[in-house]
Amino acid sequence: MWPGWRHDSVLHILRLSISRTYKMCIPRLLKASYYRFVVLFFNCLLTFGSYFCFDIPSVLQEQFQGNLTCPNGTQHNGTGHNGTLDCVEGLGMTPAQYNLLYAIYAWTNALVVVVAGFLIDKLGNRFGVFVFSLLTVLGSSIFALGSHFKGTPYLLPMMLTGRLLFGSGNGSLTIVQNRITAFWFKGKELALAFGLTLSFSRLGSVLNFFFTQQFESHFGIQWTLWGGTLLCALGFISAITVSMLDKVGMKQLGLDGVIQQESKKVRVQDVRRLPLRYWLLVLTIMFFYNGVFPFVADASKFIQDKYSGYSQQAAAYIAGAVYDSSLVLSAAVGILIDYVGLRGVFAVGCAVLTLPVFALLAFTFVPPLVSTIWLGITYSFAAASMWPSIPLVVPQATLGTAMGLATSVQMIGIGLSNLIVGHILGTKSSELKIPLWRWQQMMIFMLANTIVCIVTSVSLNVVDRKQGGTLNRTTKRSPVEHEDRQPADAAPLLSDEPGNDGSVN
Template sequence: MFAGYFLTDVMSPLKPMLESEFGWSSTNYGIFTSAYGWFNVFLLMLIFGGIILDKMGARFTGLMSSGIMVVGAAIKFWAVTNPTLDTDTILGMHSQVFWASIGFAIFAIGVEIAGITVSKIIVKWFKGHEMAFAMGMQMAVARLGTMLALVAPVPLAMYFSSVHTVVENGQLVEKMAPSISAPIAFALVLLIIGFIAFFIYMSMDKKLELSEADLNAEVKKPMSMNELWLSIYSDLRQIVGNKGFWLIAVLCVLFYSSVFPFIKYAADLMVNKYGLDQEIAGSIPGLLPLGTLFLTPIFGGIYDTKGKGATIMIIGAILILIVHSIFSLPILNYWQVAVVLTIVLGIALSLVPSAMWPSVPKIIPENQLGTAFSLIFWIQNWGLMGIPLLIGYVLDQSNPEVALAKANGTAVPLYDYTNPMLIFTGLGALAIIVGMLLKMEDKKKGYGLELPNIQK
């Protein structure tokens, strides 16, 4: 998951380079980032992954998803290293954007299915014990990948830069061209290491089952096709008929849509709003996941021992609203303010997931968890697909002078990020409302979201 989270956000600090070296626009970048949800949303691949997880087991599904991640990353790497794609078009789209998006979309299938697989694995190993703490530890390591993705890509690209000759004012000039492919190659290597690591987990999981004399945990009795379809239909019917499930799912899409799409534009925001140099712009957003390394397990531990899961989620949503509201103001354009806001956003990123994911097993039976997690992730992917595309479009429409300057070859002005940040603010406000509705539903149905996870 560390490697997966690294590749997910590795292009974020590279947005200005993509524009200067490959001629991408903010809309192109928005299309690319939205590709994360193409196959998961429209082809329902994530839902199929959850069904496979429930019916085939975690070992098979984890191995499958890890392999898909590697394949998608390889296609993305090929796209940014192929010089013939710079000028070609496919379906009216920049060829490089198209193929990079296809690779990202395939990778997204793997990383999302891997996410639900890891969640079910943790429930299997830690249910009735320190489940939220274990999930928090897993998320902390994954967020370390996000932090590295915000800090490392630009230095890597500059370190492996090369000299090329361009024509400026009628004269040949030698310029240093950053290697945008270098950070992606590093991500691909990490994913291959992660793929190997899952084989190690598989042997550990088999030992667990042997020690518990539970040889049937992963190997299910053969079912006829009719029985299989009836089982799938029954699971889906029970899950979608659960109001608590829908409130968790909607809260998830609102929360993650206000954080992860923001991360993809955060480095560019630091350049345009706070005047930071591109080479260090990713260091401030890089503080965001740093806080989660320590806080997510801590908040998970609080949920395990003290409870208050729904309350924790509401507090996190309030922090989201505050942070994006201040980011949207056309004042306070000091990098020190950005640092404080990023730290607070990191606290929110620790609060909500530390309580949200451990709450799902309290609402959904364990034998339906894979399908339930996949449905939640599928709904989440609508936001992860649509919001980045919307932000890129709004950014271009709010700053027509930028596209005009690029077309005329004149000095490119800075982007005004006010409107995109107002969109993120609105998502935070909606998340607070849904969080309150979830707390009311828990009080009515007795899910136990406010109760500790550790069973005495």
């Protein structure tokens, strides 16, 4: 130490250095376009683990519906061919009870997300990501704990309670995720950003379909469910990180106080101001997803029952191809839609092109991989065109409420569909092989939903055309025109144009 230097002087200089570095680097980082992609990365991780957990029952349907005990020498672990003819040791659920696991998730979402969306609008994104990511961890923990009570009256109530809490968190967490994405990317690469969040979420689903069955065969169903809980904890860590990034970014841009003031103005009565285009868009989303999610929930079992020569693991891979396709395509589809617009046209096209998928599954023996890949492609375009359209037709101040209502209606439809599918497939026993005619009736039900989706999407385009054609206009080619047509309280856009200093457009 040099003579005359005091220890506290050194600390003071160090603090000044850190402070100056912070003040110089953070605003510079915010001015750069890639700051919002840093936010996006951690935002994407919010739902990675929860999407993994969501479809674990789909992969392990045989184990969920399997017998409590098997005679010695007859147990089947799902790795051989024609496994549905052998005894599978599991939790002993009936098809109706199994589908209830998905239905309770959907119904919970339907009830909770509306209130959650309003609370997010009032209290902010940081409140939402913390509370709802914590709920996914608690819900998945109770769900995993319930599996230890097989053969007792506590099994189903505990697992339903777990799915209830998990659904309360995951559906609401998706709203916060979409709200953060819309704030940082509205007027920019909006469809790309939504596509990337979907890709990360579906990466969790894809890894579930690839590895869960193998993990279960080595470690059992209980440890498999606890592994999913651990991934949900990763989402909780990401929630804390994205909260910090969002807070720093908004504070440096001088928007934190502005957003809080706008949030105070949000009222429940604002729901009445949501336009007709919004409600048609919500119905289009609901009827499209009514065909996708209930099918994926039962696809692994369907493939084993209808097509010969598929093991449980192979069937899970084929069912997971729906998510594989969306994982690969979502980002590219988002870029395409950002460039060409035509969101309403894509919505119609997705519904029309989904019709042959369920027709092939119902009436032919075309290899199921063809249908699942096909469905994954249409699902990718639907997700990248429908959900990013919501911020374009509602004010930013009420976006959380609008997203909550959309998710609620979607989950009401999916919940009803799961109950109907459970009734179609049988409700009285955990029979290992479901008759083919029941599966055919299920596919006809999916076809009916898709036809209604076509009707609502066509109506959406007609109304949108009369009101300026917002949905079919690109944000890439005409940003000035796009912003001029936004509601007065729409989201501020982060600018990375020269001379704007990272301020609001």
